[in-house]
Amino acid sequence: MTTEAKSAPTTRSRLDPEAMPRRDFLGLAAWWSAAAALLFAFLGSMRLPKAAVLPSASKKFRVRLPASLASGHAFIPSGRSVALYREGNRVYAISTICTHLGCIVKPIDDGFDCPCHGSKFAKDGAVLKGPAPTGLPWYELKHLGGDDFLVDEGKTVAAGTTVIV
Amino acid sequence: MSTIAEKPSDGVEAASTRFLENLRAVPRRIGETMLRTGAPNSDRTRSTFVFGNVFLHLHPVRAHRWSLRWSATWGLGIAAVSCFLILVVTGVLLMFYYKPYPDVAYLSIKDIHFVVPTGRFIRNVHRWAGNMMVVVVLLHMARVFYTAAYRAPREFNWIIGMGLLVVTLGLSFTGYLLPWDQLAYWAITIGANIAQSPREVTDALGITEWFDVGGLQKLILLGSEEVGEEALIRFYLFHVMVLPLILVALMAVHFWRIRKDGGLTRPLDADRRLGRLPNDVYPVFTEAPQKTYNLAAIVKGHTPNVGSGPEQTLPAMPHLMVAEAAVFMLTIAIAVLFAIFIDAPLKEVANPAVPENPAKAPWYFLGLQELVAHSAFMGGIGIPMIVLIGLGLIPYLDRETEGTGVWFGGAGGGALVFWSTIYGLAAVVAVEAVAIYFGWIRQWWPGTPQLVITLINPGTLLTALYAIYSLWCLKKYNSTRAGALALFTCFVCGFVVLTVIGSYFRGPNWDFYWSPSDWPGH
Numbered sequence: 176m177t178t179e180a181k182s183a184p185t186t187r188s189r190l191d192p193e194a195m196p197r198r199d200f201l202g203l204a205a206w207w208s209a210a211a212a213l214l215f216a217f218l219g220s221m222r223l224p225k226a227a228v229l230p231s232a233s234k235k236f237r238v239r240l241p242a243s244l245a246s247g248h249a250f251i252p253s254g255r256s257v258a259l260y261r262e263g264n265r266v267y268a269i270s271t272i273c274t275h276l277g278c279i280v281k282p283i284d285d286g287f288d289c290p291c292h293g294s295k296f297a298k299d300g301a302v303l304k305g306p307a308p309t310g311l312p313w314y315e316l317k318h319l320g321g322d323d324f325l326v327d328e329g330k331t332v333a334a335g336t337t338v339i340v
Numbered sequence: 341m342s343t344i345a346e347k348p349s350d351g352v353e354a355a356s357t358r359f360l361e362n363l364r365a366v367p368r369r370i371g372e373t374m375l376r377t378g379a380p381n382s383d384r385t386r387s388t389f390v391f392g393n394v395f396l397h398l399h400p401v402r403a404h405r406w407s408l409r410w411s412a413t414w415g416l417g418i419a420a421v422s423c424f425l426i427l428v429v430t431g432v433l434l435m436f437y438y439k440p441y442p443d444v445a446y447l448s449i450k451d452i453h454f455v456v457p458t459g460r461f462i463r464n465v466h467r468w469a470g471n472m473m474v475v476v477v478l479l480h481m482a483r484v485f486y487t488a489a490y491r492a493p494r495e496f497n498w499i500i501g502m503g504l505l506v507v508t509l510g511l512s513f514t515g516y517l518l519p520w521d522q523l524a525y526w527a528i529t530i531g532a533n534i535a536q537s538p539r540e541v542t543d544a545l546g547i548t549e550w551f552d553v554g555g556l557q558k559l560i561l562l563g564s565e566e567v568g569e570e571a572l573i574r575f576y577l578f579h580v581m582v583l584p585l586i587l588v589a590l591m592a593v594h595f596w597r598i599r600k601d602g603g604l605t606r607p608l609d610a611d612r613r614l615g616r617l618p619n620d621v622y623p624v625f626t627e628a629p630q631k632t633y634n635l636a637a638i639v640k641g642h643t644p645n646v647g648s649g650p651e652q653t654l655p656a657m658p659h660l661m662v663a664e665a666a667v668f669m670l671t672i673a674i675a676v677l678f679a680i681f682i683d684a685p686l687k688e689v690a691n692p693a694v695p696e697n698p699a700k701a702p703w704y705f706l707g708l709q710e711l712v713a714h715s716a717f718m719g720g721i722g723i724p725m726i727v728l729i730g731l732g733l734i735p736y737l738d739r740e741t742e743g744t745g746v747w748f749g750g751a752g753g754g755a756l757v758f759w760s761t762i763y764g765l766a767a768v769v770a771v772e773a774v775a776i777y778f779g780w781i782r783q784w785w786p787g788t789p790q791l792v793i794t795l796i797n798p799g800t801l802l803t804a805l806y807a808i809y810s811l812w813c814l815k816k817y818n819s820t821r822a823g824a825l826a827l828f829t830c831f832v833c834g835f836v837v838l839t840v841i842g843s844y845f846r847g848p849n850w851d852f853y854w855s856p857s858d859w860p861g862h
Contacts, residue, residue: 224560224574231565254693275716276533277566278526278695290697291530292713293850304783306714308540308790 234329240266240322249282257314257326258282265337268314268326269300275307287311299334310334386623386655396661398595402653403660405614406606411747412487413604415667416480422671423473424587430466431580438518440576442569445520446689453686464679470512472675474704477508485734485828486757488744488821489605495735497597500590502732507587509704514579516702517572525690526699528567528575532558534712534720541717544791566692607745611652623655697848706842707835710772711799713850714780719799726803727831734828738820751819760813760826764833767805771798772841776852806830 195203238252240261249258256271256279271280271287278291286303287296294305301310315330316338324338353361372378380389387401406412437456439448452459481501484490490498517528538554548555563570598604607613617624654660687696701709711719743749748757775798781788806827814823847853848860 221560224563225556226559226563226570229564230568230570256693276530276537276712278529278699279693288849290695290849291526291699292709302782303786304779306712306716306793308716308794309543 235327238324264340267337268316270312274309380657386657389657399656403656405652406610407604408659416476416483418664418667419476419671422668423469426469430462433462440572449519464684465675467684468678469675477505486748488749490735491744493601498735500594503590507583511583514575517575520690521687522696523687526696527701532562535561537716537720605745703843707838710838710842714797715794718794723799734824738824740821750821751817752822756825757829760829763809764830768834768837771802
């Protein structure tokens, strides 16, 4: 690029370039440091839209199972996307948020149906059909005495984990 | 003072007379001074009319006859700009009443629809112009492709055009949430979870804990874990500010490059194909330049018009201006007609507990939704990225020169496009028919790992079929243009068929129905 570089013999191949003149090196270093500074500033400013505190409601909530809840029937607390079941003395909670694209699945007699893209889940949340990549997660449940339970949507447990009342 | 007033007027009219005459001349003079160089009635003033006007100076002073034929462009670029102008005006009007806050947003749209004077009409025009813009931008892209107008020196403008396509779709998508009805809420929930869908792959590989790009994308898009007030204000900001600014910037570059790259594409032998100018065309360029100007280091060549005489060009004022005005008027007329007869939908207020069934995205995303119904990641991110990269590479892979500026020009031409259409339609219908009637891998072999389903699903199979056909055409015709023609035609066929299936043949639970009247009641 400089005059010295141009006057040098041009027999070197593309794969064996001549040594870079000092000025070119400094110039390129300046360009790259400017680019790095801009990239760094961009990444720094991108920290702003990533919220530090999420406005979501608490993931833990208390729920009282209705005494009339029959075995095999889902109880869905209002405003929550969790289905609670009581079978004999065992109680468990399964998420009703489809693992595909976040629609709310509907509990049916033999599992769950997703209205959006036709995923079907078994009674234990395992995928039977459709695009859902994983089964419906089971949530951690604590027995607070009587019919009261504490559901934690933030903590999943292995499918089949139940609380014995 | 009195001496001046009593001075005899000796032929000069009294100031009071001149004042009255000036007053009478005001309207005419305002018109003349507005145009700076007067009415466009000679070659010189017709030129200055264009380049002396800040709003018109992006236009050329003369346009080639080839570019002025309707079949050269069908006016699709101008129609897209017209849609954008309509959207800016109607959008600003809607902002007078719209309030971007959950539930309140829904009520304000209801007010606009039922209470605000002309509110329903303006909202309808906004919605229809938005739909038309998507259609027109896609048709414009097809026009540029099929006339091979992306070739040197216009390669980069094709890339800018793809940026414009993406921003246009982004504007549609962000606008979709604003009414805060059931349609909006669930379409955006699905969209946000598509942004999160790289988890489908990272989960399968078990690396989500350390590398959760999907979760990050959703978090930045929504500002929360679900669609709520944070998401609404973000979508509003993008819809009314960020994306329109990006669109305007890209449009400026796009138009600037059209001029700098030598106007619209035309074949090398355009002058011969056009023949002589018919006698009834008026005005033509009459004052051929007598001098040559050396514009060294500013433009290529030695004169403003190198290599061909000015006889095949016509003054932009009026020929180009009239054509543009006609397209603009037609665009407005179509948007208004739709707005009068078909209302923009507004369902019940968003309810996060009960999804719409079926929950459908805007129509131009229903093709993607059809793919997403097999794999969220491949349908929503993988295949769209492959398509965008493939489209973007077209001008860099096809560097032939035959057929530039001619519809379906290049090796194979019209026949190749015809057979590619047949193949493209057959492939997409066959793949969809198999998936609809026989299901897919998970029904045949339950327990198949998710990665297999992500990699092998109707969407990826179709993409592979199209790519193979394109490569076969490339070899058969020994032409990169033939490969591009085959691939683009297949892409159009796939897009159309998947969109039609998603729009008309999918009902509750995304099941296939021949007609919406067969849907089960719910």
